[in-house]
Amino acid sequence: MNRTLYLRITILTVMVLICISVTYLIAPNFVLSVFTPDINLDDENINGIHLNQNINELNTNAISQDKNNPSINYLSGIRLIKDENGNINNIAITHESNKTVKTSRGITVGDSIESVKISYGENYYNRTEQGVEIMVYVHNNKFIEFWHWNNEVQEIRFGLRGIE
Secondary structure, eight states: OOHHHHHHHHHHHHHHHHHHHHHHHHOHHHHHHHHSOOOOOTTOOBTTBOTTOBGGGSOGGGEEEOSSOTTEEEETTEEEEEOTTSBEEEEEEOTTSOTTOOBTTSOOTTOBHHHHHHHHOSOOEEEEETTEEEEEEEETTEEEEEEEETTEEEEEEEEETTOO
């Protein structure tokens, strides 16, 4: 191999590695989500509420709006974040939610991380936010996160990527 070609390949390889490293340092969750195998979240919902569903299709008498943020609503302890058209782009079950509120695969706050792995599988990545460990499953433009402490689910967030 000619010396000039070898030098070009080496420089290109180093530049690619630097770009990947910088991207990981700036946005590690993005890099992890790209390399994590997808699971099927097409039919995922929380108590029958789906992403991109219009909030007006729900029982509007039972919905309350957040006093500080009009895009946040609550329905039976479920936090719903909607866009300007009223389409739901994030659904959350918090520790304040009723224990009957579950994901489509039967997981709720208080369940063990082992139950999550049995229901959703091993294709996830871990991240930490606010000192809490989070298991993240991805599928195309969707994610479902299981925030956990002491091996117990504390919060579940289901949403569209880029709108967390």
